[in-house]
Amino acid sequence: MPAKASIEVRDLVVRYGAVAAVRGVSFEVGAGEHVTLLGPSGCGKTTTLRAIAGLEHPTSGEIRIGGDVVYSGAARVHVTPERRGLSMVFQSYAIWPHMSVFDNVAYGLRVRKLPSGEVAERVRWALDLVQMGALAARSAAQLSGGQQQRVALARAFVFSPAVLLFDEPLSNLDAKLRAEMRIEIKELQRRLGITSVYVTHDLEEALAISDRIVVMRDGVIEQVGSPAEIYDRPRSTFVADFVGSANLIRGRRRPDLEQEGLVVLETPGGLLVHGSAYGRHPGAEPLFSVRTVHVRLTRERPAAGARNVWPARIRRRVFQGDFTQYQLDWDGRTLVVRSASGDPFAEDDEVYLAVEPRHCVLLEDEPLRGGPSPPG
Numbered sequence: 040m041p042a043k044a045s046i047e048v049r050d051l052v053v054r055y056g057a058v059a060a061v062r063g064v065s066f067e068v069g070a071g072e073h074v075t076l077l078g079p080s081g082c083g084k085t086t087t088l089r090a091i092a093g094l095e096h097p098t099s100g101e102i103r104i105g106g107d108v109v110y111s112g113a114a115r116v117h118v119t120p121e122r123r124g125l126s127m128v129f130q131s132y133a134i135w136p137h138m139s140v141f142d143n144v145a146y147g148l149r150v151r152k153l154p155s156g157e158v159a160e161r162v163r164w165a166l167d168l169v170q171m172g173a174l175a176a177r178s179a180a181q182l183s184g185g186q187q188q189r190v191a192l193a194r195a196f197v198f199s200p201a202v203l204l205f206d207e208p209l210s211n212l213d214a215k216l217r218a219e220m221r222i223e224i225k226e227l228q229r230r231l232g233i234t235s236v237y238v239t240h241d242l243e244e245a246l247a248i249s250d251r252i253v254v255m256r257d258g259v260i261e262q263v264g265s266p267a268e269i270y271d272r273p274r275s276t277f278v279a280d281f282v283g284s285a286n287l288i289r290g291r292r293r294p295d296l297e298q299e300g301l302v303v304l305e306t307p308g309g310l311l312v313h314g315s316a317y318g319r320h321p322g323a324e325p326l327f328s329v330r331t332v333h334v335r336l337t338r339e340r341p342a343a344g345a346r347n348v349w350p351a352r353i354r355r356r357v358f359q360g361d362f363t364q365y366q367l368d369w370d371g372r373t374l375v376v377r378s379a380s381g382d383p384f385a386e387d388d389e390v391y392l393a394v395e396p397r398h399c400v401l402l403e404d405e406p407l408r409g410g411p412s413p414p415g
Contacts, residue, residue: 043070044105044201051100060086062258073228075237077245078255084238093120125202126195132187136180144194165193185216205237221247279328288327308370313346314399322404331377333398353388
């Protein structure tokens with residue numbers, strides 16, 4: 040079985056000339072934990088991963104793997120990639136087409152001069168884990184994209200690395216195969232219990248496979264938490280918007296109406312919205328995030344006295360298979376709702392919308408940001 044090692048990243052800074060691609064990033068990955076770096080192109084997630092791998096030389100900060108310092112700007116330590124005890128799965132797979140499946144997976148073991156019997160045993164074990172044992176003798180040139188990805192996975196963990204790094208490994212696959220491979224990677228990570236860091240810009244991918252998610256933007260960390268925490272309790276407008284679809288409701292705070300630990304905002308149109316602070320303090324311009332899937336639509340007004348119930352009108356309806364997306368006229372603005380109801384509403388229907396206060400999440404004030412955007 041592969042070894043396990045924790046990862047610690049402290050105050051990591053990576054510069055390309057005058058541009059800072061990573062600006063003081065700090066996080067930890069527990070032994071056996073699967074953490075995903077999530078963010079848009081240019082947020083610094085791949086640069087951070089490559090710094091952990093030793094493929095980038097940071098400007099400052101510290102990286103530890105299994106408690107050992109592999110990079111320290113202050114101590115002038117930079118351990119080479121091959122001595123860090125890790126393996127990496129790339130977006131391009133990097134499969135050698137002139138070799139068989141077996142030889143692709145065995146290559147790293149042979150370079151390490153392991154006995155041929157041990158090589159054969161490890162390769163068979165690795166290929167069986169990724170359901171490729173029956174294709175060991177096949178030429179790599181004859182493999183589909185999904186099969187190539189499985190071979191790349193087997194080759195990455197066959198020599199029992201302490202850490203496994205993934206750099207957007209599924210981005211070249213079609214949507215259906217991507218969804219299947221997400222499940223396989225999560226199951227493989229659970230069975231091996233190996234420490235892993237995964238980079239993606241795909242929200243569904245991050246939610247499906249992660250123990251924790253690190254959301255990045257412009258070279259800094261916006262939020263760290265479990266998939267449920269990131270989705271249900273975003274801290275900023277960026278996280279609310281990037282991690283799923285959300286409505287942002289701004290208003291004037293009404294502390295005179297607040298009770299039971301709820302925050303109350305009065306919208307510009309005079310409607311009262313009750314929400315949950317989750318330990319956060321309302322800023323100068325308080326703002327609620329409301330996920331589009333957490334808004335319920337009804338034809339009849341819900342029970343009297345219920346909070347966060349308002350009339351609205353369906354402006355537009357778009358059928359999208361698993362759900363229907365509605366644009367509503369509400370409080371002088373447009374509100375978006377995604378509903379899986381089997382009883383669809385028609386455009387121009389008068390409806391009631393309702394949302395529980397726990398799903399109206401108070402966001403933190405946005406920090407001021409400056410300087411040029413990082414390149415990657």
